[in-house]
Amino acid sequence: MTAVETPQAPRKTTPHGPERAGRGEPPGWLVRLKRQKLASYVILLVFAVLYIGPLLMLVTTAFKTLPEFFQNPTGMPESLRFENFTEAWNEAQFARYLVNSVVYTTVATAVCVVTSVLVAFPIARGYLKGGRYILLLYVIALFLPPALIPQFQLILNLGLFNTRAGYILLFLVNPIGIIILVNYIKAIPRELDESAAIDGCGYYRFVFKIIVPLIRPAIATVTVLHAIGLWNELVLAIIYLTNDDLYPVTRGLIAFEGLYGANWPPMAAAVLILMTPMVVLFLFLQRYIVSGLTAGAVKG
Amino acid sequence: MRESPTGGNPGIPHTTTVIHRSYLFARGWRSATPVLLLLPGFLLYLVMAVGPSLATAVYSFTDATGIRGIAINWIGFENYDEFLLRGAASRDNIAALRRTVYFCLFVTVIQFGIGLLFAVLLNQKIRGKKFFRTLFFMPVILGVAIQGLIWKLFLLPRGGPAAEFFQLFGWTSELLGGQPRQAFAWVIVVQIWANAGITMVIFLAGMQTIPNELYEAARIDGAGKWQLFRNVTWPLLTPAVNTNLLLNIIGSLQAWQLFLVLIGYRPGTQVLGYLVFAEGFGQTSGSVSSAFRQGYAAAASIALFILVLVFALVTHAWLSRREKRYIG
Numbered sequence: 001m002t003a004v005e006t007p008q009a010p011r012k013t014t015p016h017g018p019e020r021a022g023r024g025e026p027p028g029w030l031v032r033l034k035r036q037k038l039a040s041y042v043i044l045l046v047f048a049v050l051y052i053g054p055l056l057m058l059v060t061t062a063f064k065t066l067p068e069f070f071q072n073p074t075g076m077p078e079s080l081r082f083e084n085f086t087e088a089w090n091e092a093q094f095a096r097y098l099v100n101s102v103v104y105t106t107v108a109t110a111v112c113v114v115t116s117v118l119v120a121f122p123i124a125r126g127y128l129k130g131g132r133y134i135l136l137l138y139v140i141a142l143f144l145p146p147a148l149i150p151q152f153q154l155i156l157n158l159g160l161f162n163t164r165a166g167y168i169l170l171f172l173v174n175p176i177g178i179i180i181l182v183n184y185i186k187a188i189p190r191e192l193d194e195s196a197a198i199d200g201c202g203y204y205r206f207v208f209k210i211i212v213p214l215i216r217p218a219i220a221t222v223t224v225l226h227a228i229g230l231w232n233e234l235v236l237a238i239i240y241l242t243n244d245d246l247y248p249v250t251r252g253l254i255a256f257e258g259l260y261g262a263n264w265p266p267m268a269a270a271v272l273i274l275m276t277p278m279v280v281l282f283l284f285l286q287r288y289i290v291s292g293l294t295a296g297a298v299k300g
Numbered sequence: 301m302r303e304s305p306t307g308g309n310p311g312i313p314h315t316t317t318v319i320h321r322s323y324l325f326a327r328g329w330r331s332a333t334p335v336l337l338l339l340p341g342f343l344l345y346l347v348m349a350v351g352p353s354l355a356t357a358v359y360s361f362t363d364a365t366g367i368r369g370i371a372i373n374w375i376g377f378e379n380y381d382e383f384l385l386r387g388a389a390s391r392d393n394i395a396a397l398r399r400t401v402y403f404c405l406f407v408t409v410i411q412f413g414i415g416l417l418f419a420v421l422l423n424q425k426i427r428g429k430k431f432f433r434t435l436f437f438m439p440v441i442l443g444v445a446i447q448g449l450i451w452k453l454f455l456l457p458r459g460g461p462a463a464e465f466f467q468l469f470g471w472t473s474e475l476l477g478g479q480p481r482q483a484f485a486w487v488i489v490v491q492i493w494a495n496a497g498i499t500m501v502i503f504l505a506g507m508q509t510i511p512n513e514l515y516e517a518a519r520i521d522g523a524g525k526w527q528l529f530r531n532v533t534w535p536l537l538t539p540a541v542n543t544n545l546l547l548n549i550i551g552s553l554q555a556w557q558l559f560l561v562l563i564g565y566r567p568g569t570q571v572l573g574y575l576v577f578a579e580g581f582g583q584t585s586g587s588v589s590s591a592f593r594q595g596y597a598a599a600a601s602i603a604l605f606i607l608v609l610v611f612a613l614v615t616h617a618w619l620s621r622r623e624k625r626y627i628g
Contacts, residue, residue, distance in 0.1 A: 047414075074461050234445045
């Protein structure tokens with residue numbers, strides 16, 4: 001054994017120069033690598049605490065009674081009780097808020113995506129005179145002043161203030177979505193259009209039966225981008241909806257906070273109820289959601 | 301509908317890629333159809349977005365209110381005059397303007413740094429990479445209402461986790477309920493917590509476009525970790541750097557919604573965006589006189605718009621100069 005080991009030992013140490021790479025000890029580069037990994041983990045874990053901590057506090061609070069919470073807000077709950085969840089659910093009409101949110105989000109997103117495809121396709125293909133200028137108008141919009149005040153005046157004078165239709169009307173356009181779609185459609189060969197026209201496939205049918213399936217990733221991106229923004233919208237819901245029956249979940253949550261104030265356990269339960277579906281959806285559709293939100297961010 | 305003419309049509313060369321639209325539309329697509337189908341989306345866009353956007357400037361010269369049926373009068377520069385130059389209110393406005401810039405600087409610099417740090421750490425071969433990425437991105441999808449409420453609970457002044465932690469160092473504080481400056485700082489923290497994930501993801505996407513050969517070549521030349529970052533990653537990350545800087549600056553200048561959820565309209569903490577909302581929609585708790593002054597709010601939002609525009613243009617100019625320097 002020794003006879004075999006001795007000639008190998010110098011060979012092992014030479015590439016690493018004068019560093020101690022004695023028997024049993026890992027070579028110097030490995031030590032350095034490990035130290036660096038360790039440092040990475042330490043930093044990541046510190047930040048992870050900052051990200052998990054608030055969520056953990058939310059979960060523990062949701063399972064506490066109010067006296068328990070006042071006595072020891074930070075500790076673990078004594079038992080897993082679900083009264084807070086039922087209380088939040090019953091007291092705050094979250095079922096209704098959820099229905100509202102689902103209606104607003106699906107209707108507005110569907111209209112937005114369908115009309116956007118019909119705008120984007122002829123622009124991307126150059127089937128319109130001045131299509132380039134229309135596209136420019138969509139790009140410029142990202143650099144225009146906010147439309148908040150005149151938009152309110154418009155909805156007010158249309159008599160749509162505090163109505164579902166008025167609220168949905170606010171979310172029917174998405175310039176970033178148009179830009180994403182145009183860029184994607186440009187990559188689809190034009191020969192398709194030609195053969196479709198030759199085979200007698202009408203324009204409308206061509207766009208929805210042939211083009212839409214081909215641009216599914218872009219449509220998914222735009223849908224996610226639009227739907228998440230709409231679902232999370234709080235300010236416009238505060239401005240336009242004063243009737244409790246019309247509130248989406250975000251507005252309902254803030255209204256619930258106004259009523260419950262320092263009564264955190266049911267409050268935390270309410271936040272958890274509304275947060276969980278979002279998180280689950282996120283875990284399953286992560287790729288689309290990340291690409292949707294970053295595409296939106298990048299183009300914005 | 302008609303018999304396919306492709307078979308014996310010598311008129312179309314086989315290799316052509318340029319198809320005239322007149323050809324398509326002669327083959328059965330009515331040329332009005334694309335226009336007709338485009339119209340709903342485009343008109344909605346003009347009426348709901350472009351029109352109102354431009355009208356903001358017009359409204360800023362009027363005394364419009366949020367009440368239906370009250371006559372709107374043209375009052376010239378009155379709103380701007382009042383907003384910037386007159387009395388105690390204008391001093392508050394200037395303070396809000398300054399605060400907006402501070403908010404922007406702190407959020408941009410810290411969020412940029414943290415996002416870059418996350419991306420660098422998670423671009424290595426490391427266990428749990430996916431978990432950390434998911435965790436750091438997750439707040440982004442939650443929206444301001446949930447983000448704000450989560451932190452309001454976490455920052456509970458009596459016995460909350462953050463308060464308990466500071467207690468360890470003998471520091472007691474009201475946190476969000478404390479001095480305006482302190483409350484303001486906490487909003488900055490939450491804003492960064494909520495959005496650093498986007499910055500991280502954009503940096504990661506940028507890093508994945510850098511070819512591995514470059515790193516290998518640099519390593520053969522004996523470059524250390526820091527040199528690899530300084531001389532390979534950083535210059536090649538320029539597009540992501542530009543995107544993130546512009547996004548963070550524009551986003552943080554306009555952000556104010558976490559102020560609404562976390563501390564409400566509180567003197568000494570408002571930023572411009574909140575001012576627009578409060579003046580225009582009567583959310584200033586207390587002073588009823590200022591409620592629903594939409595002309596005035598429009599002037600404030602034009603002021604904010606100009607601020608954003610100036611910051612964006614200056615940053616853009618600086619970034620393109622920097623880019624030229626890198627490319628040579």
